[in-house]
Each structure stands twice: as structure tokens, then as C-alpha cells.
Amino acid sequence: MKNLLLTCATLSVLTSPATAHDRHSEIRNGERHLRPKEENKQNDDANIIQRRAVEMGFFSWPVPAEKVEADQVSRPRQVSDCGGHDPEYRPAHDFSSKDDPRLRKGGQAKAFIYEWTAYGNAIEAQDCTCDALSADWEKANVSFDALVEGIENFRLYTTVPHRVRNAIKRDYDQMCDVWMLLDQG
Numbered sequence: 193m194k195n196l197l198l199t200c201a202t203l204s205v206l207t208s209p210a211t212a213h214d215r216h217s218e219i220r221n222g223e224r225h226l227r228p229k230e231e232n233k234q235n236d237d238a239n240i241i242q243r244r245a246v247e248m249g250f251f252s253w254p255v256p257a258e259k260v261e262a263d264q265v266s267r268p269r270q271v272s273d274c275g276g277h278d279p280e281y282r283p284a285h286d287f288s289s290k291d292d293p294r295l296r297k298g299g300q301a302k303a304f305i306y307e308w309t310a311y312g313n314a315i316e317a318q319d320c321t322c323d324a325l326s327a328d329w330e331k332a333n334v335s336f337d338a339l340v341e342g343i344e345n346f347r348l349y350t351t352v353p354h355r356v357r358n359a360i361k362r363d364y365d366q367m368c369d370v371w372m373l374l375d376q377g
Contacts, residue, residue, distance in 0.1 A: 217359065219255055226251040226359050237343050241352050244339050250305075250356045253312050256367035262320035267368055270361070271307045274322035278329035281306055284354075297349040298336065304353035305339075306332035311357070311364040320368035 217226045228246055231239045245251060268274050272283035284307075287299035309327035317324035340349055 222255055222257070223252050224255045224359070224363060226356060235345075235348075237345050238348050238351060241339055241343060241348055245352045245356065248335060248338065250308060250335075250352070253360055253363070254315055256315050256318070256363055258318070258367075260318050260320045260367050262368045264369070267320045268322050268325055271310045271325055274325050276322070277326060281329045281332075283307075284350075294346040297346045298340075301340070301349040301353045302329075302332050302336045304350065304357040305335050308353065308357045308360050311360045314364055315360070315367060318367070 217224050219225070228242050228251060229238075231242075234242065270283070271277075282299070282303060284300040284303040287296050287303065290296035290299065306327050306329055309332065310325050313327060314320065314324040319325075336349075336353075339352070340346075343349070
């Protein structure tokens with residue numbers, strides 16, 4: 193009985209990233225389209241950031257079409273596991289120690305945008321190594337500036353970039369992890 197419960201729990205955990213997408217996204221023509229949050233459940237500034245992110249393409253990306261051979265021991269689990277990034281790039285958690293909350297939230301949002309792009313590049317290249325898991329830090333800064341232009345409430349800076357970064361990372365993990373099932377819609 194104990195083995196059966198452990199097996200069920202393991203299967204549930206292993207398939208949860210695929211099922212998590214079902215409620216929040218849909219696949220059309222080989223692309224995942226993340227569903228925006230309902231505008232009546234957010235304030236005006238959050239809606240502005242979300243609309244801009246949709247227009248900028250952060251709510252859709254190609255879905256991995258097949259599993260990629262990956263060394264499960266040494267493959268990067270996240271962007272920050274790789275070297276060779278722009279010297280200004282730091283993972284989002286590195287910004288958590290900043291005293292100025294505006295700098296903290298801005299740095300985290302830029303890191304999320306950078307990582308979203310890096311995961312997209314790896315998915316497009318069908319590459320589970322550090323070779324493809326990088327992006328352009330300057331473009332992340334430009335995208336961040338465009339997303340938050342005119343937004344005074346800096347606490348909203350990370351909400352959308354964090355959500356889209358986590359969603360594309362799930363697809364990257366599904367492409368690279370030996371135990372995950374690909375979600376083809």
C-alpha cells in the first residue's frame with residue numbers, strides 16, 4: 193500500500209507542470225499562448241503592464257516538439273547555472289538584498305525578462321545545454337523600460353515578468369527532463 197501511495201504521489205508531481213499549463217494557457221499552431229489575467233481582477237497599472245507584455249510577445253512562445261537528449265546530471269536547471277552571461281545579469285534572487293525596493297523590483301523584473309528570453313532561445317534551438325541558455329541583457333533592460341513606462345507602483349514590476357518566466361521554464365523543463373511528458377495541446 194505504501195508503495196502504491198508513493199507511486200501515485202510521484203506521478204502526480206512529475207506530471208503537474210504539464211497539467212498546470214492547461215488552466216492558464218492553450219496551444220495553437222505549435223505555440224503556447226498564456227492566458228492574461230482578467231482585467232477586472234487587477235488594477236489599471238497591472239492591466240497596462242500585462243497588455244504591453246502581450247503586445248511585446250511575452251505571452252506566447254514555441255512549444256517544444258520533442259524531448260531533447262540531455263545529461264540529467266549536468267544539464268543546467270536554470271539560466272544562472274550557466275556562465276558567460278553579460279556581467280550585469282544576476283539571477284532575480286540576487287536582487288532581494290537591495291535596500292531600495294524600486295531597485296530590487298526593477299532588477300528582479302529585468303532578470304525574469306532575460307531568463308524568459310534565454311529559455312525561449314533554448315527551446316527554439318532544442319538545446320538543453322548552456323550553449324543556448326542565454327540572452328541579451330541590454331534587450332531585457334529595454335523591454336523592462338517599455339513595460340513599466342509611466343507606472344509609479346514599482347511593486348507591480350515583477351508580477352507579469354515572473355509569471356511568463358515561470359511558464360516558459362516549465363516548457364524548457366518538459367523538453368529537457370527525462371521524466372516529463374510534453375504538452376502538445
